[in-house]
Amino acid sequence: MTNHFISLVAQLAQRSISPSEFTRVLVQMGFGAVTIQSVLDSVTPAKSSSRFEPFSPQTPYEQWMSREGVPIHTGYSIADVRALEVTPWARMGAKGAFIDLEGSEGTDGAYLCQIEPGNSTQALKFLFEEAIFVLDGEGESAIWHEGGEKQTIRWKKGAMFSPPLNVWRQHFNRGSGPARLVSFHDLPVVMDLFHSADFVFNNPFVFRDRYNNEPDYFELNESKMIGRGSAAMFNEAERAAPKKRTIASGLVPDVNQLELHAAPSRGLKNKGVEMVFSDNTIQTHISEFATGSYKRAHRHGPGSQIIILGGEGYSLLWNDHPRYSDAAKHMRVDWKEGSMFVPPDRWFHQHFNGGEAPARYMATTWIGGKYFAKSLGGGGRTHRLNTISTKDGGNMVDYPDEDPIVREMFEGELSKRGLKSQMPR
Ligand SMILES: [Fe+2]
Numbered sequence: 001m002t003n004h005f006i007s008l009v010a011q012l013a014q015r016s017i018s019p020s021e022f023t024r025v026l027v028q029m030g031f032g033a034v035t036i037q038s039v040l041d042s043v044t045p046a047k048s049s050s051r052f053e054p055f056s057p058q059t060p061y062e063q064w065m066s067r068e069g070v071p072i073h074t075g076y077s078i079a080d081v082r083a084l085e086v087t088p089w090a091r092m093g094a095k096g097a098f099i100d101l102e103g104s105e106g107t108d109g110a111y112l113c114q115i116e117p118g119n120s121t122q123a124l125k126f127l128f129e130e131a132i133f134v135l136d137g138e139g140e141s142a143i144w145h146e147g148g149e150k151q152t153i154r155w156k157k158g159a160m161f162s163p164p165l166n167v168w169r170q171h172f173n174r175g176s177g178p179a180r181l182v183s184f185h186d187l188p189v190v191m192d193l194f195h196s197a198d199f200v201f202n203n204p205f206v207f208r209d210r211y212n213n214e215p216d217y218f219e220l221n222e223s224k225m226i227g228r229g230s231a232a233m234f235n236e237a238e239r240a241a242p243k244k245r246t247i248a249s250g251l252v253p254d255v256n257q258l259e260l261h262a263a264p265s266r267g268l269k270n271k272g273v274e275m276v277f278s279d280n281t282i283q284t285h286i287s288e289f290a291t292g293s294y295k296r297a298h299r300h301g302p303g304s305q306i307i308i309l310g311g312e313g314y315s316l317l318w319n320d321h322p323r324y325s326d327a328a329k330h331m332r333v334d335w336k337e338g339s340m341f342v343p344p345d346r347w348f349h350q351h352f353n354g355g356e357a358p359a360r361y362m363a364t365t366w367i368g369g370k371y372f373a374k375s376l377g378g379g380g381r382t383h384r385l386n387t388i389s390t391k392d393g394g395n396m397v398d399y400p401d402e403d404p405i406v407r408e409m410f411e412g413e414l415s416k417r418g419l420k421s422q423m424p425r
């Protein structure tokens with residue numbers, strides 16, 4: 001009991017449990033109200049300690065990340081998130097790291113969490129959305145509203161799930177090796193708007209409209225296949241066919257087992273599916289394209305957190321002009337399973353399958369899937385122009401309009417590996 005009490009006081013000091021949760025547990029342990037209040041008065045840090053530096057070139061989210069004391073991985077891309085350094089993270093009670101790539105531009109971000117065998121994270125709740133993808137290992141998560149009943153969900157490599165907004169969550173490793181999770185989240189915009197970690201991590205509001213402990217909330221069944229797909233991913237003609245291309249669920253047991261739907265407007269031999277977890281504004285899609293093919297170039301706002309699920313290839317990224325050679329800035333990202341990158345705001349980008357197997361990526365974006373947003377970022381206004389040609393005022397470059405150097409580069413890459421292009425001349 002003494003160890004449990006000390007651990008609870010430590011969690012309270014770190015603000016990893018709320019004063020109300022601390023009180024609830026101590027009442028259950030038999031402590032009296034006066035004792036509990038005196039602990040709260042002495043342990044809860046003064047509010048001023050959680051204030052961020054004003055008039056700083058660092059955003060509140062950047063300042064908060066620095067204070068958490070784990071590595072912050074930056075740049076335009078990550079070669080393999082499965083191999084990134086993680087270090088002990090007190091708030092999480094496990095190892096972790098942040099991934100803050102250039103193209104996130106303060107909209108959304110990612111963090112890694114690695115739980116060793118037999119261990120668990122701290123119980124946490126917070127006022128930002130996250131969709132968690134299991135990179136490795138297996139385990140389970142307990143999820144509950146403050147004072148409510150727990151649901152326990154099981155996951156393993158390939159699963160994706162989202163504890164609903166501001167619910168308590170605790171993750172347990174149930175396997176024999178480390179369990180590594182990557183969370184895609186919208187904390188940057190939330191922290192920058194409210195600039196209060198206290199508000200984000202100690203907020204009592206319960207979003208019962210998003211989650212009310214429904215028994216099948218974290219089950220993928222027929223009732224979770226809800227829509228024909230968005231304009232960002234499927235053009236009007238593709239969406240006319242009554243297929244269920246959008247999944248709305250608390251959990252998908254294996255994102256690699258989902259049925260994909262033809263999406264030729266985004267690229268030859270391209271297919272995909274969309275996912276919205278837990279009534280979130282953040283949203284995810286998967287895209288797969290055949291060997292010897294590449295997608296049409298397109299552009300949109302910041303914050304599409306792309307992770308490669310399988311295959312090998314590369315992406316070209318460039319700014320301002322639909323023709324690659326005319327751009328002032330160019331970038332090439334080579335990728336394989338576990339690579340991550342985020343195309344910068346309104347940069348054109350184009351994905352090329354350079355390997356012998358289908359290439360598959362998954363992109364999570366901060367806003368505008370289930371709930372439309374007119375902001376330039378995320379799946380908002382600019383994403384809706386993804387399937388419309390730049391000639392018609394959209395953001396997609398038709399194959400005939402692209403810079404010929406793009407095709408030459410692709411054929412050159414394939415020939416190095418003895419592969420042939422499947423793209424029509
Ligand atoms: Fe994109």
